[in-house]
Amino acid sequence: MASYLRTEEIKTSLRVLVNQYIEECKDCKQIPQDFIDLLRHNFLAKFVFYNKKEEAIEIGINQGSEPSGYPNIKVFSFPVNKASEWFDESFKSDKNDLEFYGKLLNRNEIISSSELVLI
Known part of the structure; x- marks a missing residue:
């Protein structure tokens, strides 16, 4: 269906x-893999980490290469309670992005179908 x-x-x-x-x-003190996938997708992040001590999510984003060839990773941190706020700002509406979101929703049984059709 x-x-x-x-x-x-x-x-x-x-x-x-x-x-x-x-x-x-909050309950498990770790980030679910699908959430990591979503964060990496939306921010083009190199890494995602849950800081238990500060109850914050840390995201490493490549800001470009240094002349020596090492990546310049900038770390952004936000409290886990504020995670829903960044979502509206980072939501992407290109076809490929919507397909990724649809697969994520289907995997998590938010949408239970064998096929997702974007309209």
Whole structure:
């Protein structure tokens, strides 16, 4: 069975999923793999880490290469409680991005279908 979703429906469903990820981070003191995938996708991050002591998510983003060839990784940190706030700012609406989000939603049973059709 196919699910037909508009961009706003995908965004709304992802907000629900991000809130579930936040609760899981708080309960388990670690980031679920699917949340890591979402963060890496949205921020083109090189790494994602959960800082238990500060209850913060740290994201490493490549800011370019140094002349010596080493990457220049800048680390951004935000409290896990604020994770849903960054979502609206980092949401991407290109076809490939929406397909990624659809697969993520389907994997997490937010949308239970064998095929997701973007409209």
